[in-house]
Amino acid sequence: MIEHEFLDWLRQRLPKSDSSSTDDYQLQDDAARMHLAGDAIVTSDLLCEGVHFELKQMSAHQIGRKALAVNLSDLAAMAASPTAAVVSLLLSPSTDLNWAKDCYEGLLSLADQYGLQIVGGDTNRWSSGIVISVTAIGQSGTGGILSRSQAQVGDQIVVTGSLGGSLQGHHFRFTPRVHEAIELMEQFTLHSGMDISDGLTLDLSRLCEASKLGAELWLDQIPISAAAQAASEHSMKTPLEHALGDGEDFELLLTLPADEAARLTKLQPLEIPITPIGQIVAEQGLWTRAADGSKTAIAPRGYIH
Ligand SMILES: [Mg+2]
Numbered sequence: 449m450i451e452h453e454f455l456d457w458l459r460q461r462l463p464k465s466d467s468s469s470t471d472d473y474q475l476q477d478d479a480a481r482m483h484l485a486g487d488a489i490v491t492s493d494l495l496c497e498g499v500h501f502e503l504k505q506m507s508a509h510q511i512g513r514k515a516l517a518v519n520l521s522d523l524a525a526m527a528a529s530p531t532a533a534v535v536s537l538l539l540s541p542s543t544d545l546n547w548a549k550d551c552y553e554g555l556l557s558l559a560d561q562y563g564l565q566i567v568g569g570d571t572n573r574w575s576s577g578i579v580i581s582v583t584a585i586g587q588s589g590t591g592g593i594l595s596r597s598q599a600q601v602g603d604q605i606v607v608t609g610s611l612g613g614s615l616q617g618h619h620f621r622f623t624p625r626v627h628e629a630i631e632l633m634e635q636f637t638l639h640s641g642m643d644i645s646d647g648l649t650l651d652l653s654r655l656c657e658a659s660k661l662g663a664e665l666w667l668d669q670i671p672i673s674a675a676a677q678a679a680s681e682h683s684m685k686t687p688l689e690h691a692l693g694d695g696e697d698f699e700l701l702l703t704l705p706a707d708e709a710a711r712l713t714k715l716q717p718l719e720i721p722i723t724p725i726g727q728i729v730a731e732q733g734l735w736t737r738a739a740d741g742s743k744t745a746i747a748p749r750g751y752i753h
Contacts, residue, residue: 450571453545454545454571455571457549458552458571461549461552461556463565479568480534480568482531482532482567484531484587485587487587487588487593488585488586488587489526489528489588489593490583490585491519491522491523491583491584492519492582492583492584493518493582494579495511495518495580496578496579497579501514506620507554508548508554509551509557510554511578511580511620512551512553512554512555512556512580513555513557513558515535515551515582516535516555516582516584517622517698518582518645518698519533519583520558520562520564520624520626521622521624521625521645522584522643522645523624524626524629524643525594525629525642526588526595527588527589527591527592527594527629527632527633527638527641528586528588529586529587529588529630530564530584530586531564531586532564532565532567532585533559533564533567533582533583534566534567534569534582534583535552535555535566535580535581535582536569536570536571536581536582537552537569537570537571537572537578537580537581538571538572538573538578538580538581539572539574540574540575540576541574543573543578551580558624589630590634591630591633591634594629594641594642594702595640595658596640596642596655596658596659597658598640598659599640599655599656599659599703600661600703600705600728601661601728601729601730602706602727603639603640603704603705603706603709603727604710605652605663605701605702605703605727605728606701606702606704606712606722606723606725607648607671607699607701607702607723607725608700608702608720608722609697609699609720610672610673610676610699611648611670611671611673611676611690611694612672612690612691613676613678613680613687613690613694615679615694615696616678617675618696618697619696619698622698624698625643625698625699628700628718631717631718632718636704636708637704637705637708638702638704638708639703639704639705640655640658640659641700641702642654642655642700643699643701644698644699644701645695646695647694647695647748647749648692648693649692649693649746649747649748650693650695650749651701652665652701652734652748653733653748655703656734659728660732661728661729662728662729662731662732662733662734662735663726663734664726664727664729665725665734665735665736666725666726666736669723669724670723670725671691671723672688672690672691673691676688676691733745734746
């Protein structure tokens with residue numbers, strides 16, 4: 449049982465539904481009713497204490513924000529526009545209710561920013577650590593839906609932003625690339641895409657598997673973050689290894705025809721850089737090519753859940 453005081457606070461805190469709107473969310477009913485004009489894009493992610501976060505390392509606000517942000521990144525991966533979310537929060541026997549409120553405030557700060565409404569969920573206590581589950585619902589933008597499986601031989605591979613070293617702080621501060629994905633989908637011919645959550649090489653290998661193709665990476669072109677440089681000072685890895693395998697970058701990984709990639713990288717329409725890092729090839733697997741033309745296989749590395 450969760451204290452009534454918290455549930456009363458939550459009812460007050462969540463924005464009221466607008467009954468004159470066609471998007472008619474009624475929080476007092478047993479379930480939420482949503483009116484969507486087209487396809488619904490649905491994604492869900494769990495954050496668990498001891499696995500995905502430690503209470504000593506992240507504030508309640510940061511944990512709440514991240515729980516929604518990872519879902520928004522998955523909607524961005526499909527170039528979908530966020531509409532609503534359902535939030536379930538499981539507290540430990542000792543969790544202070546102010547912690548739960550701060551967690552919601554973190555989540556709502558991002559929901560407000562992206563015009564997304566919390567349409568339902570549940571809060572409870574159990575005998576173990578804190579668990580937060582968010583299910584986000586989006587709608588396809590005017591540019592259509594992006595998927596992993598439509599890459600074509602000869603496509604260039606591009607990434608937004610820079611990669612690696614996310615554990616230095618990026619993993620709870622990152623901006624989900626929702627607006628960026630929709631804008632690129634509207635203005636360019638994108639063949640395939642996803643977000644980078646588990647590490648560039650692991651996620652690229654998944655995109656290649658879905659498209660039944662391979663990829664050649666241009667290792668000297670990978671945009672390495674300052675955090676990857678910093679992380680390498682205390683690890684046994686190079687900055688490039690951090691960029692290839694760290695995960696939690698939450699940037700976009702896209703493939704598009706070479707002429708479109710040239711137009712995109714010249715225009716640079718986003719506030720963050722877009723960098724070509726390789727090309728899609730027919731031979732399955734990940735490859736790198738030396739100056740003499742010889743190919744070497746790259747083992748996909750990253751965070752496997
Ligand atoms: Mg993803």
